[in-house]
Amino acid sequence: MTRSHDAHRHIGRLPAYGFYGGPPVNPDTTARESVGQLFADLDREGTERALVLPNYGVPDPDVAFALNHLALEAAQKDDRVRCGLWVSPKASDAARNDAALALAGEEGVAALKTSFLLGGGVDDPDCAAELERIFSTAAALDLVVHVHTSPGAASDVDQVGRLVERYGATTRIHLVHLGGGMSGHLKLVGGRFFDWIERGLKVYTDTSWAIGFAPTWLCREVQRRGIGHDRVLFATDSPWGRPRRRARPARCRHRRPRADVRALPRELRGPLRNLTSLPPHQPTAAHRGARHDHHRDHHHAHRRRDRRADQGEHGEVDG
Numbered sequence: 001m002t003r004s005h006d007a008h009r010h011i012g013r014l015p016a017y018g019f020y021g022g023p024p025v026n027p028d029t030t031a032r033e034s035v036g037q038l039f040a041d042l043d044r045e046g047t048e049r050a051l052v053l054p055n056y057g058v059p060d061p062d063v064a065f066a067l068n069h070l071a072l073e074a075a076q077k078d079d080r081v082r083c084g085l086w087v088s089p090k091a092s093d094a095a096r097n098d099a100a101l102a103l104a105g106e107e108g109v110a111a112l113k114t115s116f117l118l119g120g121g122v123d124d125p126d127c128a129a130e131l132e133r134i135f136s137t138a139a140a141l142d143l144v145v146h147v148h149t150s151p152g153a154a155s156d157v158d159q160v161g162r163l164v165e166r167y168g169a170t171t172r173i174h175l176v177h178l179g180g181g182m183s184g185h186l187k188l189v190g191g192r193f194f195d196w197i198e199r200g201l202k203v204y205t206d207t208s209w210a211i212g213f214a215p216t217w218l219c220r221e222v223q224r225r226g227i228g229h230d231r232v233l234f235a236t237d238s239p240w241g242r243p244r245r246r247a248r249p250a251r252c253r254h255r256r257p258r259a260d261v262r263a264l265p266r267e268l269r270g271p272l273r274n275l276t277s278l279p280p281h282q283p284t285a286a287h288r289g290a291r292h293d294h295h296r297d298h299h300h301a302h303r304r305r306d307r308r309a310d311q312g313e314h315g316e317v318d319g
């Protein structure tokens with residue numbers, strides 16, 4: 001079985017909710033409510049390392065915030081898991097952010113996760129103070145900020161990309177879902193992602209939720225441009241993304257999946273394989289009680305610190 005690293009998945013089950021005016025439902029059928037269940041999933045899948053975030057998506061801010069402790073518990077149980085803490089861009093959640101950010105320096109924390117799915121916007125004056133606080137805290141503690149992307153409205157990469165412009169020089173930003181849908185893929189892979197990298201901005205993405213053509217196109221653009229191979233992560237976005245029962249390439253798969261990799265310059269072959277299967281975790285000095293980057297092998301640019309994050313988002317319902 002191919003072993004891999006999951007740059008973004010969730011823990012915790014959401015309460016039933018009547019999304020979009022419908023009856024109360026529980027769509028997160030594979031959500032895990034305990035650290036033991038999470039590790040059992042990782043073992044069964046062959047997932048060697050993972051970044052775990054609180055589940056979110058129902059419009060009760062206390063739900064996601066309450067799961068920060070569960071994510072942290074997972075990260076502190078075994079350093080094969082690192083966690084991200086849920087934080088909100090909304091001023092009405094300032095006190096909740098106080099409690100969450102008080103945990104940001106804890107062992108095992110590698111990321112902060114936020115989303116505009118539950119309200120707010122990049123340029124909404126109501127969000128200015130909390131966004132500033134989220135990104136400045138992340139920069140100070142060398143955490144990655146995960147931000148959900150989805151087409152249109154406040155999570156469109158047109159909007160979320162402004163965070164990259166504003167904070168990407170000093171804070172690592174993980175844009176979940178490869179920009180979010182068809183329009184997001186076209187905007188990101190078509191140029192913005194690579195333009196940001198060339199400008200020195202610390203932007204990352206993952207291929208969870210990506211439409212079929214997009215990972216292959218991304219691989220080809222990485223190959224053609226010769227950059228970006230160390231900025232793309234594999235993520236399941238469990239329980240919202242595609243279940244990963246067995247390690248299976250989700251990246252450069254097309255009718256001749258291996259042809260892409262073989263055609264690459266030698267220095268890119270490994271990194272592109274890593275889109276789906278990262279190298280085995282090699283314990284290093286970083287393990288001596290410290291936090292380490294679960295994507296260390298992936299993001300060599302971050303090796304100097306032990307932390308890392310992933311982010312990912314799930315759907316319109318969860319996050």
Ligand SMILES: [Zn+2]
Nearest residue numbers: 312313314319
């Ligand atoms: Zn997610």
